[in-house]
Amino acid sequence: MSDVSQREGAKREGKMSSLSRQQIGTVLAKQGILIAFVIFIVAFTIANPKFLSPDNLLSVVRSSAIIGVMALGVTFVVISGNLDLSVGSMMSFSTIVVLDLHDKIGPLLAIPTMFAMTLCLGAVIGFLVGYLKLNSLIVTLGMLSAIHGLTLTYSGGKNMDIADKEGTWFGFFGQGDILGIPVPILLFIALAAGLGMTLSRTPFGRKVYAVGGNGTAATFSGIPRARTVFYCYLISAACVATAGLIQASRSLGSQNTVGQGLELEVLAAVILGGASLLGGSGTIFKTVIGVLILGFIQNGLLLMGLQFYAQFVVTWIIIILAVWLDIAAKRGKLWSSFA
Amino acid sequence: MTDVKPVLRLEGIVKTFPGVRALDGLSFDVLPGEVHALMGENGAGKSTSMKVLGGIYQPDEGAIIMGDEQVVMNGPLEAKAKGIVFIHQELSLAEELSVAENIYLGELPRKSFGRVDWALLYERTDAILKKLKVGFNARTRVGDLSIANQQMVEIARALTVDAKAVIFDEPTASLTDAEKVVLFDVIADLQAEGVGIIYISHRMEEIFKITDRITVLRDGQYVGTVETKNTDEERVTQMMIGRKLDLSRNVSHHELGNVALEVRGLSCGKLYSDVSFEVRRGEVLGFYGLVGAGRTEIAETLFGLREPSAGQILLDGEEVRISSPADAIARGISLVPEDRKGQGLVLGMNCRDNMTLPQVDDLKAGPFMAEGAEVAIFDQYRDKLDIRTPGWKQRVGNLSGGNQQKIVIGKWLSMHPNVLIVDEPTRGIDVGSKSEIHKLLRGLAAQGYAVIVISSEMPEVLHVSDRIVAMYSGRVMRTFTSEEVTEDNLIQAISGLTDDRAA
Structure with a gap:
């Protein structure tokens, strides 16, 4: 008798714990990144109260704006089931070109010309990946290198500087502010809002999800797969051009390698936000969260007095941890049972 | 025991x-x-x-x-x-x-x-x-x-x-x-x-x-x-x-309209050759044959997924070249593909978005998706096809096979096509939903659609078709009317000359 009731009790208990574990899993899977975000902020605030001061918050967002703007475009590419590793070197290109043209044809013409040139690069990638169906990893890795070479050829390897730094309004995009809010942040917010709406609410956005989720089914539904991928790379290039504009305007001078390595930070932000590298999932909102997490981690580590180079290591450990926890939450356990 | x-x-x-x-x-x-x-x-x-x-x-x-x-x-x-x-x-x-x-x-x-x-x-x-x-x-x-x-x-x-x-x-x-x-x-x-x-x-x-x-x-x-x-x-x-099943064969014919689709001498490399047939409005044309007989490939050609090497396609008497699925859809051709998970659905998307996918460009309110109209379409076909799902937000991947197939069929019905091609419409679907889908296909013909049904199941072809095209190894062997077809002559036609060559 007691044996039976004991077994019953054990059974019920087992059921309880499995149920609540399932619920926790569901919550984690849906909100994992947000929860991680809150934990980071609390931890850093405890470590250094200055972390949450308005000045510091603003500076984090401001310094994240360039990565953030590029991450918005890469989100489209990743959801469509592709990669873009060329954004870093493409941003160097945009920055150098706009600085050079500034003195040659004036800022008013320099900016649209630079956008057009950057979009051409995006169109080349979009053509190769979308229409020729080449592997995006290979294409954009190749373009990373090719565009770097293009930039150096263009500049002759020299740093680019605006001659009359005092007498130009060009610094507005990187240094100016409207109602006390820095322009880079405003640009980031405006682009995030616009692209967020595009992705979540327009027919084009729906096509991006369909193409990345199941390209064959998208084709069988009459969705132009190649064109959709092509546009994703154009959007990515437009975002890169905007980032280049902010960068150039902020410093009014630049090295050829200003964007070097940023492609990985951008991709990390997108993945941190929870977009799947396999395509078909992710949102602009989540990417923004990913960008902020990355920014806050780097800023927090800085405030804690961590040596600059050590930051790279710690940042990446945290990113890997976050991705791991995200995946673990999705599959309900930390380890995969399949070796 | x-x-x-x-x-x-x-x-x-x-x-x-x-x-x-x-x-x-x-x-x-x-x-x-x-x-x-x-x-x-x-x-x-x-x-x-x-x-x-x-x-x-x-x-x-x-x-x-x-x-x-x-x-x-x-x-x-x-x-x-x-x-x-x-x-x-x-x-x-x-x-x-x-x-x-x-x-x-x-x-x-x-x-x-x-x-x-x-x-x-x-x-x-x-x-x-x-x-x-x-x-x-x-x-x-x-x-x-x-x-x-x-x-x-x-x-x-x-x-x-x-x-x-x-x-x-x-x-x-x-x-x-x-x-x-x-x-x-x-x-x-x-x-x-x-x-x-x-x-x-x-x-x-x-x-x-x-x-x-x-x-x-x-x-x-x-x-x-x-x-x-x-x-x-x-x-x-x-x-x-929990109820009885209707196993009767198709005997009733609807009033036939003009020829919606005509194919003359269509060939596509080694896949099939010299295929000719026509479908009228109000008619269900069945395609029966073994796996690999070339039926799916014909459907894919009509849907703009394959380029024919010879022959003509005529829609409403006018010769057309169909260059892409988007082109086919614009001309009123719909295809319910045979592989619903691979070709029919984006499993990670929700029910509503899957159903309205072919018409995303038409369901707009300003620059944005008209989500209300989308939900209305989903609700309409959920009720019409008796799709069992907790709601449109449900991911299609979570539905059972039969309900998934109904989403695909609903997706194409909502396009109101002139010619509806369904490839293996009831593969892996239970008897109840099967007869519902058969009824639905007959009903569509009654409403004046031209319907092509490709199937490997003889009862299905017999049950829904007004005429049956029997194919073997990329060729049309014979076209039967539902009056002259018998199980025996149909099997003979799709087996070609020797049975063991088929597969």
């Missing part, structure tokens, strides 16, 4: 998912040497119960008992080690590896220093293949085999272990009649060795041919177990759907 100890027994299995009670007190047992059918409509809980048995899901309540002891399955490998083997409906083979490597994957025989003992591997494999009487050998690359032969490899895999119970999940879905005979022989051999067999299928004639007992599930509930010899199709169907 009571004195024989079952090889496998399920007792009061309950499995719940958030919002769904997928299995509610399932109990049945399998005796040694018995073929036990598990039947039920899609979503009745067959797959879930098999996943519980295979250790993919853990039951919330109830027990799995093998012999005398209760067992807990922690995964497919453990289930296999205990002698429970699955032959899956969907193949899980490595295409680049040989037949032998696939069969012994993970347990290749070894020599010293971990080297693979190829001679022994091929010898063992060929022994198994001989038993199956198949036309390929251990060294064949799996990717070079037909789907049917790949299925045989799956079965061969099961024969490598000392199986106590073998579960066949829709094993004949892609087999030809000749291959079915071989499969049934294999099952009979297993039976003779005292293996218990669970046989999941929608095909009544098979069930009544080879099974000893039938267990029926409905909506996750255990309905009952009956001895096959003491029952008939009608009773089992009633148990499954």
Whole structure:
């Protein structure tokens, strides 16, 4: 008798714990990144109260704006089931070109010309990946290198500087502010809002999800797969051009390698936000969260007095941890049972 | 029978998912040497119960008992080690590896220093293949085999272990009649060795041919177990759907309109050649033939997915070139493809978005999607097709096969096409939904649609078609009217000259 009731009790208990574990899993899977975000902020605030001061918050967002703007475009590419590793070197290109043209044809013409040139690069990638169906990893890795070479050829390897730094309004995009809010942040917010709406609410956005989720089914539904991928790379290039504009305007001078390595930070932000590298999932909102997490981690580590180079290591450990926890939450356990 | 100890027994299995009670007190047992059918409509809980048995899901309540002891399955490998083997409906083979490597994957025989003992591997494999009487050998690359032969490899895999119970999940879905005979022989051999067999299928004639007992599930509930010899199709169907099934053939013809689609001498490389036919409004044209006869390829050509090498396509009497699916859709041609997961649906998307995918560009309010209109379309076709889902936000991947197929059909019906092509509309779908879909196709013709139905199931073609095009090996053998067609002359037409060449 007691044996039976004991077994019953054990059974019920087992059921309880499995149920609540399932619920926790569901919550984690849906909100994992947000929860991680809150934990980071609390931890850093405890470590250094200055972390949450308005000045510091603003500076984090401001310094994240360039990565953030590029991450918005890469989100489209990743959801469509592709990669873009060329954004870093493409941003160097945009920055150098706009600085050079500034003195040659004036800022008013320099900016649209630079956008057009950057979009051409995006169109080349979009053509190769979308229409020729080449592997995006290979294409954009190749373009990373090719565009770097293009930039150096263009500049002759020299740093680019605006001659009359005092007498130009060009610094507005990187240094100016409207109602006390820095322009880079405003640009980031405006682009995030616009692209967020595009992705979540327009027919084009729906096509991006369909193409990345199941390209064959998208084709069988009459969705132009190649064109959709092509546009994703154009959007990515437009975002890169905007980032280049902010960068150039902020410093009014630049090295050829200003964007070097940023492609990985951008991709990390997108993945941190929870977009799947396999395509078909992710949102602009989540990417923004990913960008902020990355920014806050780097800023927090800085405030804690961590040596600059050590930051790279710690940042990446945290990113890997976050991705791991995200995946673990999705599959309900930390380890995969399949070796 | 009571004195024989079952090889496998399920007792009061309950499995719940958030919002769904997928299995509610399932109990049945399998005796040694018995073929036990598990039947039920899609979503009745067959797959879930098999996943519980295979250790993919853990039951919330109830027990799995093998012999005398209760067992807990922690995964497919453990289930296999205990002698429970699955032959899956969907193949899980490595295409680049040989037949032998696939069969012994993970347990290749070894020599010293971990080297693979190829001679022994091929010898063992060929022994198994001989038993199956198949036309390929251990060294064949799996990717070079037909789907049917790949299925045989799956079965061969099961024969490598000392199986106590073998579960066949829709094993004949892609087999030809000749291959079915071989499969049934294999099952009979297993039976003779005292293996218990669970046989999941929608095909009544098979069930009544080879099974000893039938267990029926409905909506996750255990309905009952009956001895096959003491029952008939009608009773089992009633148990499954709780009502009678309409098995009559199509005799009524609707008033025919003008010719919506005409094809003249259409060819596409080696896939098919010199194909001519026409479909009128108000008519269902059936395409019947074996797998590989070229029917799907014709549909894909009409839908702009393949370029014809010769011939003409005429829509409403006007010659057209269809260059892409978007082009086909714009001209009023819709295709419900044969592979619903691979071609029909984006599984990660929700029900509504899948259904409205072909018309995203038309459902706009300003620059944005008109989500209200989308939901209205979804609701309309959910009601019309009786799609069972908690709501439009449900991911399509979470639905049962039948409901998934209805989403695909709804997607194309909502386009109001002039010509609707449906390729294997009821593959893997339960009897209840099947007859609903058949009725729906007839109803569409009545409304003046021109409908083309491609099917490998003779009852289906007979049931829905006004005329039937019989194909063999890329050629139209004959076009029948529903009055002149018989089972015999249809089978002759699709078999070409010699039966064994077909496959």
